[in-house]
Amino acid sequence: MSDRLVLLGTKGGPAVRPGSPLPTATAMVVGGQVTLVDCGAGVTVSLAAAGLELSALRRVFLTHLHSDHVLELGPLLHTAWTSGLSRPLAVFGPAGTAHYLGSFMEMMRFDIKTRIEDEGRLPLRDLIMLTEYSQGEVLTSAQLCVTALANRHPPVKESYALRFDWQGRKSIVFSGDTAPFPPLADFAQGADILLHEAMLPAGMEAIVARVGGGERLRAHLRASHSEAAQAGEIAAAAGVGHLVLHHLIPADDPAFGEEDWRAALAETWAGPLTIGRDGLVIPLGEEAGGAGG
Ligand SMILES: [Zn+2]
Ligand SMILES: [Zn+2]
Numbered sequence: 333m334s335d336r337l338v339l340l341g342t343k344g345g346p347a348v349r350p351g352s353p354l355p356t357a358t359a360m361v362v363g364g365q366v367t368l369v370d371c372g373a374g375v376t377v378s379l380a381a382a383g384l385e386l387s388a389l390r391r392v393f394l395t396h397l398h399s400d401h402v403l404e405l406g407p408l409l410h411t412a413w414t415s416g417l418s419r420p421l422a423v424f425g426p427a428g429t430a431h432y433l434g435s436f437m438e439m440m441r442f443d444i445k446t447r448i449e450d451e452g453r454l455p456l457r458d459l460i461m462l463t464e465y466s467q468g469e470v471l472t473s474a475q476l477c478v479t480a481l482a483n484r485h486p487p488v489k490e491s492y493a494l495r496f497d498w499q500g501r502k503s504i505v506f507s508g509d510t511a512p513f514p515p516l517a518d519f520a521q522g523a524d525i526l527l528h529e530a531m532l533p534a535g536m537e538a539i540v541a542r543v544g545g546g547e548r549l550r551a552h553l554r555a556s557h558s559e560a561a562q563a564g565e566i567a568a569a570a571g572v573g574h575l576v577l578h579h580l581i582p583a584d585d586p587a588f589g590e591e592d593w594r595a596a597l598a599e600t601w602a603g604p605l606t607i608g609r610d611g612l613v614i615p616l617g618e619e620a621g622g623a624g625g
Pocket of ligand 1: 344345356398400401509579
């Protein structure tokens with residue numbers, strides 16, 4: 333399995349409509365192991381559709397507990413378990429993740445207990461190694477260092493950007509959901525890839541017009557998310573090698589396409605740029621590396 337980044341869900345927000353992309357989830361495949369960031373609806377089937385064995389899942393990180401990032405965590409872990417997971421799977425999430433997982437296990441108590449007793453499966457609980465993290469060092473191993481930076485996503489307090497330094501390989505930073513946040517530029521300094529959330533201002537107005545909410549919805553989006561041009565500013569200040577936009581708002585409005593996103597970034601980012609779409613694969617080999625910008 334070659335090293336790669338797989339965009340599984342690229343839509344901002346939890347709604348799913350006919351033809352729309354899926355809420356947020358991204359897989360990093362490094363050294364044959366799968367590390368997942370966020371678990372929006374559809375992530376289990378998307379991993380399989382991308383050719384990734386659920387039993388190859390080693391780590392799951394949650395940036396925050398909004399449903400478009402966490403809704404399918406329990407079903408994913410359960411399905412990995414019934415699909416042959418036999419090694420511990422590490423889950424890293426902010427405060428509240430233990431409550432989610434404990435409640436899911438309780439909700440599924442009948443099925444989990446039955447499968448252990450009737451099918452001789454290892455207890456699911458014993459396979460999940462949960463860590464609730466906060467800002468700073470999250471994980472340090474010979475292969476991977478992960479650090480977290482509290483970002484700006486009101487009213488959520490426990491919301492983080494995550495940096496993955498794969499030793500001797502690539503550095504990949506996820507903005508998480510955040511309003512423009514200058515400290516993220518230092519945090520992402522020199523990374524090979526920055527995945528940043530993004531809104532398209534004209535598309536945002538179309539959403540406000542379609543769903544109503546007026547100034548209040550507009551103010552919420554502005555206070556807790558970033559416009560595409562602002563993501564470009566952060567990427568330029570950080571000197572990253574490649575900017576990937578995901579958590580797109582809007583993601584399912586046919587009136588807005590890739591050209592609109594590229595145009596929105598024309599003033600702030602001149603380097604390699606990918607506008608995310610579900611199923612897109614970005615190789616992490618040398619050929620993908622450090623074009624600068
Ligand atoms: Zn979100
Ligand atoms: Zn959010």
